[in-house]
Each structure stands twice: as C-alpha cells, then as structure tokens.
Amino acid sequence: MAPARAAGPAGAAAALALLWLLVCAPGDAGSRLLTVADLFDRVIRHSGRIHSLSTALYAEMEKHFPPRDNELGKPARKCHTSGMLTPNGKEYAQKIPREELTHLILKLLQAWKEPLSHFNQHIEHHQELPDDSLSKAKQISNMVHELKTGVEKVTEKMQSMGIISNSLNGMASSEAAGLSISNEANMMSDSDFIHCFRRDSNKVQSYLKILKCRIMPENSC
Numbered sequence: 001m002a003p004a005r006a007a008g009p010a011g012a013a014a015a016l017a018l019l020w021l022l023v024c025a026p027g028d029a030g031s032r033l034l035t036v037a038d039l040f041d042r043v044i045r046h047s048g049r050i051h052s053l054s055t056a057l058y059a060e061m062e063k064h065f066p067p068r069d070n071e072l073g074k075p076a077r078k079c080h081t082s083g084m085l086t087p088n089g090k091e092y093a094q095k096i097p098r099e100e101l102t103h104l105i106l107k108l109l110q111a112w113k114e115p116l117s118h119f120n121q122h123i124e125h126h127q128e129l130p131d132d133s134l135s136k137a138k139q140i141s142n143m144v145h146e147l148k149t150g151v152e153k154v155t156e157k158m159q160s161m162g163i164i165s166n167s168l169n170g171m172a173s174s175e176a177a178g179l180s181i182s183n184e185a186n187m188m189s190d191s192d193f194i195h196c197f198r199r200d201s202n203k204v205q206s207y208l209k210i211l212k213c214r215i216m217p218e219n220s221c
Helices: 006-023 036-064 098-123 131-160 172-180 184-186 189-215
Strands: 024-027 030-034
Touching: 036 131, 036 189, 098 131, 098 189, 131 189
Parallel strands: none
Antiparallel strands: 024 030
8 A cells, every 4th residue: 555655745745836826826927926816716726626536535435335324224424514504505605794604614624624634544444445545535635734724825815905804813713613523523434424525525615616706796606
C-alpha cells in the first residue's frame, strides 16, 4: 500500500497551489489580485472536485462494504451532521441571510475535518481496498481542509468590502460543534460514512453557488 501513502505530498502541494490561487492569479505582468467572483469560482471548482472524488470513492466502497440494512430492508444511514439545520433546495437557501449561509458552509466543513482524518487512519488497515481508494480518501481529507481555508479567505474578502458583516468572527463555537459530533461519525460504517460525506459535499457546493449568485446577481443564476 506504499503508493497510496505517497499521495500525501501531492495533496499538500495541491493545497499550497490553491492557497496561492486564492491570493492572486497568473497574468502577463506576473499576477493580479483576485476579485470576489474569482475567489468564488475557485472554491466552487474545488468543492466540485471533492464531490466527484467522494462519488467515485463511494462506488468503490459499496463494492467492498455493502451498506447495512435495517429491519425494513432499507439502508440504515444516520449521518452525524443530520442534527444541523440545513435548507433543502435552492428556494429555501436563498432566503437565509448571507452571513448565516456562509456560517453554515464553514460549519459543515468543520464538522468533517476530524472525522475524515480518523477515517483515513481507519481504512489504511483494510487490506482488501485498492490503493486508489486509499489515495482518494487522503485527497478528500486534504482538500476539505483546504476548502475551509479557501472559504475563510472568501469570507474575509467579503467582510473587508462590506458585502457581509463581521458577525462570523466567532467561529470557535462551530469548531467546538465539529469536535463534539466527530464521535458519532466514527461509529458509522465505512460506506455510510462516505455516503453522508458525499451528501454534505454536494450541499456545500450548492450553497457556495447560491451565495455567489446572491452577492453577484448580474450572473443571472
């Protein structure tokens, strides 16, 4: 399994690359500072890659670890983030204040940081999993850490421009919430875990798109 473990440096390099792209973009004269729209485009693309990886990993996990069935014969999935109040559908998400939607995105990402790290350590002991699956899991964990940093950068940019208020500076409560529910995530089966993460990664991407459109309605989305 050595090849899969070698994915760490690549993930770190990708993270550093994204951090640079969140500060400036290459140009004919070196680089230019990014606009809010540029920053949103980058985190949205990054979240899309995370969701695509999680979808592929879930398909691979289902082959090796079929989901548990409850007494009704339906998959028994209880996501550790189910207690979070998240809007279902674009119509409801559009009604949430910008600050609250931004906070929700960061809260979801924080809730997965510790569980993903633990999951990576756990699945390394599954000898039946192919190296490619282990590599995907590590990539996802690294990219979620980086996406949270990216969203924080976008948030700081919006605050400095007066687009949203500074009411998000008390993110310590969200960090504590993320840590308090990580034990629930660790008790899920492997396939359930990835199923739940895939669901939440799709929410994050959708909320980022909605937030961008609300801040820049000229995009007609």
